Amino acid sequence: MDIPSTYDLSLRFLPVTLANLAREYPNGLALRLRSEADLGTPRQLHPAFFGCYDWHSAVHGYWQIVRALRLFPAHPLRPAIHAALDVAFTPEVIAAEMAYLSTFPSFEVPYGMAWVLKLGEELRGLAGDGGAGWRSAVVPLEAHAAAALDRYAARLPLPVRTGMHNQTAFALGFALDWCAAAGETSLGDRLRASSRRFYLADRGAPLAWEPSAADFVSPALAEADLMRRVLEPAAFAGWLDDFLGPDAAQTLAVRLPPARVADYADGQLAHFCGLNLSRAWMLRGIGQALSESNPLGSACAALAQAHLEAGWQDALHEDYMVSHWAPSFLLYALTAQ
Numbered sequence: 001m002d003i004p005s006t007y008d009l010s011l012r013f014l015p016v017t018l019a020n021l022a023r024e025y026p027n028g029l030a031l032r033l034r035s036e037a038d039l040g041t042p043r044q045l046h047p048a049f050f051g052c053y054d055w056h057s058a059v060h061g062y063w064q065i066v067r068a069l070r071l072f073p074a075h076p077l078r079p080a081i082h083a084a085l086d087v088a089f090t091p092e093v094i095a096a097e098m099a100y101l102s103t104f105p106s107f108e109v110p111y112g113m114a115w116v117l118k119l120g121e122e123l124r125g126l127a128g129d130g131g132a133g134w135r136s137a138v139v140p141l142e143a144h145a146a147a148a149l150d151r152y153a154a155r156l157p158l159p160v161r162t163g164m165h166n167q168t169a170f171a172l173g174f175a176l177d178w179c180a181a182a183g184e185t186s187l188g189d190r191l192r193a194s195s196r197r198f199y200l201a202d203r204g205a206p207l208a209w210e211p212s213a214a215d216f217v218s219p220a221l222a223e224a225d226l227m228r229r230v231l232e233p234a235a236f237a238g239w240l241d242d243f244l245g246p247d248a249a250q251t252l253a254v255r256l257p258p259a260r261v262a263d264y265a266d267g268q269l270a271h272f273c274g275l276n277l278s279r280a281w282m283l284r285g286i287g288q289a290l291s292e293s294n295p296l297g298s299a300c301a302a303l304a305q306a307h308l309e310a311g312w313q314d315a316l317h318e319d320y321m322v323s324h325w326a327p328s329f330l331l332y333a334l335t336a337q
Contacts, residue, residue: 003312006334007075010068012316013327014077020324021051021061021084028054028267032104047096048088053324056112056165060328062088063119066134067331070126082130089134098140109148110171116145117178124181142178149175150187153194161223163215163275168198169222170278176229195230199223203242207255216271216329217278218256220244225282228289236289240296249299252283256303258310264319273326276311277333280304285336308333 003009027042027050042050049058065081075081087093101107108116120142123135149171159168172191179188205220224243228236244251258276263269287300315330317323 001313003309003334006331007072009312009316009330009334010072010075010077013323013330014065014068014075014081016323017052017061017064017327018077018080018084020053020320021058021065021088023051026053026320030055030107032107038103045100047093049097053320056108056115057325057328059112059115059119060325063115063122064328064331066119066122066126066131067335070122071335085130085134089137091137094137094141098144101141101144105144105148109152110168111165113145113148113152114171114174116141117149118174120145121178121181146175146178146184146187150190153191156194156198159198161219163210163212163217163219163222164271167217167219167222169195169219169226170217173222173226173229176226192230195226199227200239204245205243207244207251210256211259211272211275214268214271216274218275218282221256221279221282221286225285228286233289233291237291237294240286240290244296249296252299252303258307261314264314264317264322267321270317270319270321270326273311273314273317273322274329276307277315277326277329280307280311281333281336283307 024042029042029045031038031045033039046055046058049055049062052058052061062085065084068075069078069081072078120135120138123131123138126135153168153172156168160166161168172195175191176188176195179185179191202223205223207220210218210220220243224240227239227243230236231239241248256279258279259272261270261272264273281304283300283304287297287304290297290300311333312330315322315326317326
């Protein structure tokens with residue numbers, strides 16, 4: 001089946017996302033309690049990001065509707081998107097979120113903070129249409145996320161190499177994108193230095209070990225997708241040859257075929273709904289970083305398309321264990337450059 005246009009797909013997933021952003025329960029609330037005073041409902045603790053089952057999914061749910069607004073200014077859901085952003089992105093609401101983050105500064109580091117920066121990057125690209133007010137409200141949260149990821153990268157002795165939320169490479173890639181958009185050259189230099197420290201010497205990626213049952217990001221591809229942001233093109237091509245080994249195109253095709261979702265209602269097994277899509281955008285980014293004469297580039301593009309074709313319908317599954325997050329991965333896979 002041909003993949004529908006991004007606009008046509010948005011007509012299917014944006015109503016679901018808007019409803020989920022306002023849906024408080026069920027909720028996978030992550031709490032660190034010092035006393036009973038730290039207890040509260042999701043909405044009380046996180047007045048902006050209480051929906052979409054968990055905090056980070058609410059953040060990228062808002063990223064999703066902002067990107068849709070930027071891509072499709074005349075979208076029929078524009079009034080509903082405006083209404084949602086007008087409620088969530090006010091100085092008062094974000095101040096309440098900041099009060100929580102000031103108490104628990106390691107909350108949602110690295111994954112949630114990486115998506116905060118991606119949200120901030122998207123708001124920077126939204127000219128007019130209310131974007132300036134929303135962005136102004138989110139600036140303190142954006143600054144907190146940048147500082148939190150700066151501290152995180154500096155203190156890690158080694159990277160976290162899982163395929164889940166605590167993965168280091170995924171977060172650093174998004175953080176570097178934000179640095180480029182925001183002109184944060186000093187932070188970008190520090191994050192690139194950390195990336196080199198973590199990954200520059202890596203050889204022989206263990207692709208045979210992928211995926212783990214709950215992965216939604218490929219450890220190997222996320223690392224390569226980060227390093228194409230860090231290294232100059234010729235240096236990246238040489239690093240990638242060492243990282244993937246000989247016959248890399250064939251190895252990728254054999255070791256990383258599209259994944260099949262075993263259970264959409266299981267919050268962990270449903271992660272494969274995003275794995276195919278994150279692999280798609282990472283393979284595309286890796287391929288685009290290679291010269292046109294490098295055959296690995298076209299192989300990455302073909303494998304990226306196969307993953308996108310295998311994964312787009314999964315992201316539209318109605319089960320809440322999918323719908324609260326996977327449409328964001330679908331939109332990113334369709335529109336990331």
